[in-house]
Amino acid sequence: MKEIVRVAAGQGFWGDDLDAPRRQVEGGQIDYLMLDYLAEVTMSILQKQRERDPSLGYARDFVGAMESILPAVLDREVKVVANAGGVNPRACAEAVRSVGAQRRGSKLRIGVVTGDDLLGRLDDLMAQGHALANMETGEALSSVRDRVLSANAYIGSNPIVEALHGGANVVITGRSTDTALTMAPLRHEFGWGAESWDQLAAGIVAGHIIECGAQCSGGNCLYDWKSIPDLANVGYPLVEARADGTFVVTKHPGTGGRVSVPTVSEQLVYEMGDPHSYITPDVIADFTTIRLAQDGENRVLVSGIKGRPATDKLKVSVAYRAGFKAVGTLVYAWPEALEKAQAADRILRERLDRLGLKFDRVLTEFVGANATHGALAGDRHDAPEVQLRFGVRGSDRAAVERFTREIAPLVLNGPPSVTGFAGGRPKVEEIVAYWPALIDKSVVKPKVEIIS
Amino acid sequence: MKIRLLDIAHARSGDKGDTANVGVIALQPRWYDVLEQFVTRSRVADHFRGMIEGDVERYELPNLNALNFLLHGALDGGGTLSLKTDAQGKVYSTALLRMVIDVPDAEAKRLALPAVR
Numbered sequence: 354m355k356e357i358v359r360v361a362a363g364q365g366f367w368g369d370d371l372d373a374p375r376r377q378v379e380g381g382q383i384d385y386l387m388l389d390y391l392a393e394v395t396m397s398i399l400q401k402q403r404e405r406d407p408s409l410g411y412a413r414d415f416v417g418a419m420e421s422i423l424p425a426v427l428d429r430e431v432k433v434v435a436n437a438g439g440v441n442p443r444a445c446a447e448a449v450r451s452v453g454a455q456r457r458g459s460k461l462r463i464g465v466v467t468g469d470d471l472l473g474r475l476d477d478l479m480a481q482g483h484a485l486a487n488m489e490t491g492e493a494l495s496s497v498r499d500r501v502l503s504a505n506a507y508i509g510s511n512p513i514v515e516a517l518h519g520g521a522n523v524v525i526t527g528r529s530t531d532t533a534l535t536m537a538p539l540r541h542e543f544g545w546g547a548e549s550w551d552q553l554a555a556g557i558v559a560g561h562i563i564e565c566g567a568q569c570s571g572g573n574c575l576y577d578w579k580s581i582p583d584l585a586n587v588g589y590p591l592v593e594a595r596a597d598g599t600f601v602v603t604k605h606p607g608t609g610g611r612v613s614v615p616t617v618s619e620q621l622v623y624e625m626g627d628p629h630s631y632i633t634p635d636v637i638a639d640f641t642t643i644r645l646a647q648d649g650e651n652r653v654l655v656s657g658i659k660g661r662p663a664t665d666k667l668k669v670s671v672a673y674r675a676g677f678k679a680v681g682t683l684v685y686a687w688p689e690a691l692e693k694a695q696a697a698d699r700i701l702r703e704r705l706d707r708l709g710l711k712f713d714r715v716l717t718e719f720v721g722a723n724a725t726h727g728a729l730a731g732d733r734h735d736a737p738e739v740q741l742r743f744g745v746r747g748s749d750r751a752a753v754e755r756f757t758r759e760i761a762p763l764v765l766n767g768p769p770s771v772t773g774f775a776g777g778r779p780k781v782e783e784i785v786a787y788w789p790a791l792i793d794k795s796v797v798k799p800k801v802e803i804i805s
Numbered sequence: 806m807k808i809r810l811l812d813i814a815h816a817r818s819g820d821k822g823d824t825a826n827v828g829v830i831a832l833q834p835r836w837y838d839v840l841e842q843f844v845t846r847s848r849v850a851d852h853f854r855g856m857i858e859g860d861v862e863r864y865e866l867p868n869l870n871a872l873n874f875l876l877h878g879a880l881d882g883g884g885t886l887s888l889k890t891d892a893q894g895k896v897y898s899t900a901l902l903r904m905v906i907d908v909p910d911a912e913a914k915r916l917a918l919p920a921v922r
Contacts, residue, residue: 394885489822575898576815576832615815615830618869622828624819625873628864641866657868675886716881716888724890726900727856744888787884789822 354596355384358542360535360559361591364388364435365566367395367412373566373589374418378425380605383591384542386422387534388435389564390415396528397672397785399439400472400503410441411525416448419523423452426522427459434513434534438525440503442467445525446804461805464516466526468799471504471669471792478796485669485790494790500674502785506667506792509634510556511547512799513537519803528670530633532560535592543596547635554638554660555598557631562602562620562655563590569602569620571610576619583609588651599656601648612651634667634794636660666791675786676713677753680744681760682720684773687737691722693768694741700767701743704759712747712756740773746784753781806913807921809905814840816898823883824859825894827901830871835916837870843906849874852904874901 361383363374367390377386390412403410415437425431438445446465453461471478475498479485485494485504494501505528514537516524526534536556539545545552562569570590571581588608594600603612610616621640625631628640637660644657685693698717705715718724720740722733733739745756757779764771810816810829813836818827829844831837846863853861859877866873880894881887891897905921913920 489824573817575817576830618830618871619815619817619828621869622826622830622866622871622873623817624821625826625828625864626821626875628866628873641868643868645869678886678888680888714881714888718890720890725896726903729852729856729900729903742890746886746888784885786886787822 354544355542357593357595358385358539359383359591359593360385360387360538362387362389362563362566362589363418364390365564365568366390366392367414369566371414371417375421377589377591378422378431380588380608383431385538386431386433387538388415388418388433388437389531389534390435390437391439391528393670393787394672394785396440396505396670397502399441400672403441408444411439411445412437415445416452419449420452423456426461427456430522432517432538433523434538435524436526436529436531436534438465438527440470440505440527442525442527449523449525450804461523462521463804464519464521464524465802465804466508466512466516466524466529466799468512468797469505469508469528471506471797472501475501475504478792483792483796485671485792488789488791494671494788497673497788502672502674504669504671506669506797507634508667508797508799509533510537510540512801514541515801516803517541519801521803531564532557532633533635535560535563536635539594550636550660550662551658552598553636555600555658557633557636557638558640558643558655558658559592559594559600561631562617563592565620565623566590567610568623569617570604570612571616574611574616574619576615581611585609598658599654601652601654603652612653614645614647614653617645617653632664634663636663665794667794667797669790669792671788671790672785673788675784676746676748677750677781678744678746678784679753679757679779679781680742681757681779682743682773683741683760683763683771685739685741685768686770686772687735690736690739690770691719691734693770694719694739696768697741697763698743701759701763705756708755710752710755711749712745712752714746716744718742750781757781806908806910806918807905808839808908808913808918809903809921810844811902812919814902816902818894818896818898820880820883820894823878823880825876825879825897827874827876827897828871829874829901830869834870836918837867839908839916839918840872841865843908844872844904848904849901852901
């Protein structure tokens with residue numbers, strides 16, 4: 354057994370730095386590269402792509418990433434775990450295999466994890482009494498069933514561990530949890546049992562810390578932010594884990610950013626709910642037990658983590674069509690920038706009323722005055738400029754479309770000193786909303802196959 | 806003595822549906838008790854009155870010198886439904902750090918808390 358296993362993060366979301374995976378495998382020694390591509394609404398975007406072309410539906414950036422790291426995977430035995438499979442893990446594996454095939458003597462063994470996709474089973478599941486009620490509102494899924502685009506259970510570390518045991522050097526999953534991508538390699542290497550609650554929880558905490566990429570190594574860090582060096586060359590994080598469940602968060606030498614107790618603390622509280630119960634399919638981790646200590650420059654030692662048995666449910670992410678929205682903006686300049694923008698807002702609302710347009714929601718923000726901090730921002734009546742930001746949302750596409758024609762006229766027929774309209778008319782966007790639900794673990798059966 | 810949170814804490818925020826979370830972390834470990842004592846659930850609910858529609862919950866993480874607040878109904882529906890600039894609650898963190906708390910002078914002096922400038 355290895356004494357230390359190094360898992361590096363190379364992607365915090367689909368759209369993150371394209372070069373980070375390569376920099377992670379070339380910048381120093383690592384054993385595993387984990388790549389997280391899936392945010393809450395990503396699955397529905399991928400589902401739409403698969404509807405148009407059955408060979409799509411996965412994070413295509415991953416194929417480019419694999420190309421850039423192929424030498425490391427084949428020659429230095431770095432293993433890759435990624436949830437890039439989206440709603441089509443097999444197609445993703447095929448695309449990666451053809452990248453590997455370009456290299457002679459390629460020994461890619463691709464583990465494909467499926468079984469998270471519940472879309473085809475949805476009606477059966479509902480007929481069997483699984484209400485898939487919205488965790489926030491309690492509403493049953495039947496109320497939006499005809500508008501559902503995708504439905505995926507968040508699956509845990511088991512199938513990834515199984516793929517690694519089966520000799521895979523690349524594991525591609527669909528909607529596995531972000532944290533499992535880090536925890537599974539540690540479980541595989543250290544042989545942690547399914548009831549080693551503290552170690553499993555430690556693996557989850559390690560995953561939580563690095564799953565947002567550089568957000569734990571100096572990116573988006575408020576603490577002493579001006580002193581954080583060389584963000585242009587920010588080092589993505591990695592963990593050096595031990596079998597006892599302790600680990601060090603660090604980054605490669607010669608990279609920018611910072612790994613310190615404050616940078617890691619900020620990431621630990623990111624998107625946190627009840628810290629006593631960070632619920633995953635494998636274990637419930639208690640974030641109030643985490644101990645952090647600086648362990649040299651750009652090294653933070655994490656220890657003390659406690660876990661307890663998981664629940665008998667899995668979270669399900671359902672995406673459904675939820676109407677249309679559009680947001681228009683105009684910029685008003687000093688003097689009385691805010692008053693001008695407020696006048697424009699009143700005029701616009703009156704015109705929309707006169708047109709008889711009905712929306713579920715109309716929201717006005719004055720960027721530069723109140724958009725992010727509301728009334729807490731205090732008096733901004735002398736602002737050099739204020740952006741009027743006007744959004745509408747509703748089920749009637751035509752009404753939203755009509756709204757988008759009402760912004761530009763204000764430039765000539767509204768309050769003065771207005772600019773910033775060069776982007777043209779606002780775009781109408783179809784809203785794909787997120788419906789979180791729970792389902793019995795027993796009905797979701799992840800499958801693993803190995804393609805070589 | 807009036808103390809501004811920005812001078813004694815840092816913070817990060819994020820989202821879960823229509824709920825924003827704000828984790829507030831003391832800049833010095835010995836200042837955590839001040840956060841715990843004065844940055845109460847009701848004080849935070851007052852601070853955000855008019856900005857959020859639901860309740861506020863508070864959790865303590867003394868191990869990280871941090872408090873975690875859940876601000877329900879903070880994101881205009883959240884995710885893709887939201888029309889807000891800050892649809893994912895990324896900057897509720899600094900909005901909370903605008904809060905000014907009143908700490909008894911003796912305690913403020915003992916802990917060398919920086920007064921509001």
